Amino acid sequence: MSKEHKDNENKGLLCNFTHEKAGMQGLDREKINKIIHDTSVNTEFFKREQEHIAIVEEKARSMKNRISESLSKGPDFIREINEEIYKIIQEIESERHLSETWIHVDMDMFYASVEIRDNPELADKPVAVGGNSMIATANYIARRYGIRSAMPGFIGKKLCEELVFVKPNFSKYREEGEKIREIFRDFDPDFESMGLDEGNLRVTEYLINNEMNHDEGRQELARIIRQRIKDKTQLPASAGIACNRSLAKIATDMGKPNGQYFIPFDKEQIIEIMSKMNVRKIPGVGKVLEKTLNELGVVTCKDILQKKYELYIAFQAGSFKFLASAALGVGSCYHHETREEQKSISLSRTFASTNNIEEINKYIAEFSREISEQLDEKNAQIKTVSVSLKTYKFEPKSKSETLGRYIYKELDIYEIAIKLYNELAIKEKIRHVGVRVANIIYRRTGAIDDIIEKVSKDPTPKQSSIKCFSQQCPVCNKVFMYTEKRMEIHLKQCLEEQSQKFQPKVVKKQKNAPQPTITLDCFYKKK
């Protein structure tokens, strides 16, 4: 999906947050945009997006101000930054390597390809893998209607009445993905990957060992890899061949669908190819940076070089170097030293907006349990817990806490998570909630008690030990979620606070008894 995903984004939805892309010339953009707009307008999502765009535009405005201010400082200043830019470009050039070979392979409309392969009747129909709320991938027929991944299904349906929806079957995709990865390993055991259907392979050694370390051999190898994928899975793949990681990825996009593209290992030709490239094609340039650059008059990579003074002033050194490197086609071409361990684990869900505290509570409890299980499997512990949510207005909020100790038990995580959720003190309905843990260490010390506990416990039934309930505090009248322990703590604090105020507050009589205890066991068994 990599590229397709990036191609579509919210394109069309918000014409001013996007641009026309190659391969879409045949489409009736105006009609498509109108349908998308009419379907979206008046939604909270749309409002939120508009606000977001306004913020990005405002930032771009202040960048422009800074630029014109700086440029009016006079020739000495220009000479100064010219020198600095020159230094950076020299540095970038010193990082240019033309003798490593990278082949990036990406499956074409991966999920849709798998589904069509397994149900050939779909082959000549517009197909979307996903549901009413989100399309994960669309086949090329559907794309002719303007349907893209990351588009909500109901808009897809509006764009094409005959659109066929297929429910995603992730375990199947994982399986197919594993077959592909097995092939990748033959050519580069350390290949890099950002998803199920993609691999970035450094094949320099393979080429040398097989006496094919030349342009023809490089392209031949890409054909071989794609053919092996085809033989093994019956699925089409595209590939890009170039001298560094990022160029290879860009090349894949140029080869799609079901093709490959070779970027010559030659400085002048690389710069020539890149100069025409839209900045959005640069891996790492998303819709916000694209929009910002566009506002500054930068659309293609050539513009990056032409507006180097402006960009140097507007951006931080690191970002400037990133953009200049991309424009010059220079990128890193060795594998990252060590593949690091996972740094965080998170679970989240979107649902119909609600303020039902019990429902939210169930999610938090469930996430805590699942995260704890994952930590068990990894024999890991964590020090940071965060809770995030989105209000019904799509406003994200989050709160996190780093503890002075490591934890991993479901109840420990849950307690912190609930505490954080309560501290967020959200009054509106919410449409999304999530729990994340971070600061992971991959060992457990002094866990003897646990081991004993585990051994003595019957290993079969995996059920929650959390007993929790939502309840109104009789002192402060707030409705909170509690475990028994937390309730005790809160009550104590609450009473203290009240007594400090010296003003015995009139405690409203509760209308009804505390809400019934939610035993999570019920919840899990239901599922």
Add this chain to the structure above:
DNA sequence: TACATACAC
């Protein structure tokens, strides 16, 4: 450290 943003798939 805490939080928000941006990005990728």
Add this chain to the structure above:
DNA sequence: GATGGTGTATGTA
């Protein structure tokens, strides 16, 4: 009527 889930990196206060 309605716009995802998981993970990483980075900027800013």
